[in-house]
Amino acid sequence: MALKLFNTLTRSLQEFVPLDPARKNVGMYCCGPTVYDFAHIGNWRTFVFADLVRRTLEFSGYHVTHVMNITDVEDKIIKRVREQKTTLREFTGKFETAFLDDLKTLGCREPHQKPRATEHIAEIIGLIEKLVARGVAYKAADGSVYFSIEKYRGCGCGYGQLLKLNLDEMRAGERVASDEYEKESVADFALWKAYVPEDGDVTWDSPWGKGRPGWHIECSAMSIKALGETFDLHLGGEDLKFPHHEDEIAQSEGATGKPFVKFWLHGAHLLVEGKKMSKSLGNFFTLRDLLAKGFTGREVRYLLLTSHYRETFNFTLEGLSGARAALARIDECVGKLRELAGATTAAAEMRFVDQFSDALADDLNISAAWASVFEWVRETNKRIADNSLSAQDAAAALAAWEKVDSVLGIGTKAEAEAPAEIQALANARSEAKKARDFKKADAIRDELKAKGWIIEDTPKGLKLKKI
Ligand code: AMP
Ligand code: ZN
Numbered sequence: 001m002a003l004k005l006f007n008t009l010t011r012s013l014q015e016f017v018p019l020d021p022a023r024k025n026v027g028m029y030c031c032g033p034t035v036y037d038f039a040h041i042g043n044w045r046t047f048v049f050a051d052l053v054r055r056t057l058e059f060s061g062y063h064v065t066h067v068m069n070i071t072d073v074e075d076k077i078i079k080r081v082r083e084q085k086t087t088l089r090e091f092t093g094k095f096e097t098a099f100l101d102d103l104k105t106l107g108c109r110e111p112h113q114k115p116r117a118t119e120h121i122a123e124i125i126g127l128i129e130k131l132v133a134r135g136v137a138y139k140a141a142d143g144s145v146y147f148s149i150e151k152y153r154g155c156g157c158g159y160g161q162l163l164k165l166n167l168d169e170m171r172a173g174e175r176v177a178s179d180e181y182e183k184e185s186v187a188d189f190a191l192w193k194a195y196v197p198e199d200g201d202v203t204w205d206s207p208w209g210k211g212r213p214g215w216h217i218e219c220s221a222m223s224i225k226a227l228g229e230t231f232d233l234h235l236g237g238e239d240l241k242f243p244h245h246e247d248e249i250a251q252s253e254g255a256t257g258k259p260f261v262k263f264w265l266h267g268a269h270l271l272v273e274g275k276k277m278s279k280s281l282g283n284f285f286t287l288r289d290l291l292a293k294g295f296t297g298r299e300v301r302y303l304l305l306t307s308h309y310r311e312t313f314n315f316t317l318e319g320l321s322g323a324r325a326a327l328a329r330i331d332e333c334v335g336k337l338r339e340l341a342g343a344t345t346a347a348a349e350m351r352f353v354d355q356f357s358d359a360l361a362d363d364l365n366i367s368a369a370w371a372s373v374f375e376w377v378r379e380t381n382k383r384i385a386d387n388s389l390s391a392q393d394a395a396a397a398l399a400a401w402e403k404v405d406s407v408l409g410i411g412t413k414a415e416a417e418a419p420a421e422i423q424a425l426a427n428a429r430s431e432a433k434k435a436r437d438f439k440k441a442d443a444i445r446d447e448l449k450a451k452g453w454i455i456e457d458t459p460k461g462l463k464l465k466k467i
Helices: 041-059 075-083 088-105 121-133 149-154 167-172 174-180 215-227 238-256 287-292 297-304 317-341 350-361 366-385 391-408 413-417 420-434 438-450
Strands: 004-007 012-015 025-030 063-068 137-139 145-147 189-194 211-213 231-237 261-267 270-272 313-315 453-458 461-466
Touching (some): 025 215, 041 287, 041 350, 041 391, 063 215, 149 238, 211 215, 215 231, 215 238, 350 366, 350 391, 366 391, 438 453
Antiparallel strands (some): 004 012, 137 145, 189 211
């Protein structure tokens, strides 16, 4: 079944056809974290959603280039660097590392590229220069450079592509607000922010003087560099539609004169116990807070994957306990299948796989996808109880589960429980194999065995099992 997704650009469900359908390549950009604190569970909903999109595309045979930027310079970061009397890199490095660790804990595939804004200042300046040359950006008296929405629209370009904007209303506030701004219109936004003493050491030279980039231009510059002037897919949380993504479109199309992105996907927000997360309400959770309560990354991932990406999701601790129970049912069933299959291998039983993938092809209908999983668990348990499963049948069922799990990414309990040291050895063995150093790979396998773990190579990568 063809994959259909809801494209925010057309406000409709559309068959996903990439720009290069013959080669099945997909360029996918997801706005990454602003590394000024640990990411919260709402942020994680969006990143797990991006991981589901990527895995679904890969399952459908696409070669995805997944780019996720790291926003390592913006207002909140600079404020904290100043308050904590530290350097930008030291401050952001800590949260970037934590973010990437959490991403792994949640079973997300690592993006192929993770560009940092501070390492793309030349590209950002280049893009702003193009906008100035095309007459859609101007330098204000304070040395900042702004994007002119009026000039951009004057060229026949659309502002308000992702949502309907009332530009007249935006302009109505102009007289009131413009005293506070150096810009010509309140709707205009900063591409380059002139240096102010509060910025401390966080500054770069530019043709317009010392300063730093605005947040929106960072994403335009990094996505164009990584994926080209027009690419397939851009994602983020729904709060980014405006102004962030709208401004990304304006900057990119304003500079290149070409359509920026073919498909825009936006994930709905997460609420906690029915309310917006906030520190004062005491309902603000990072992944680490949940791990400290005894939950696992796998349980959190499961829960985040239970609701449709376009529906607001209400996160509760009760829901996490439910996730634990649901995973236990799957683990028990898969564990029994492993025992029955032993060393037998077989081609996957496709009925379950097809049902599951048809559900996802329908705009990532995750409820129907999980329903197919639990229906399969029920049927399989019944067949096991009836003693009607041969080793061959069990192996075929397991192969089906592995295909399905390549999209869900929940793995099995044993894999999730492999300690970091064992995971590190397993990774070192993969590296050695990649480098064709089979002697080293075998030595690591023996070391793992001595520590009570066996490693299996499957077409989907390595699997760790406790002996
Ligand atoms: P930030 O680090 O603030 O730039 O946000 C990273 C991502 O998390 C963005 O795609 C946001 O849209 C998303 N996000 C922020 N808050 C929530 C929330 N409560 N629920 C879902 N996604 C969120
Ligand atoms: Zn962005």
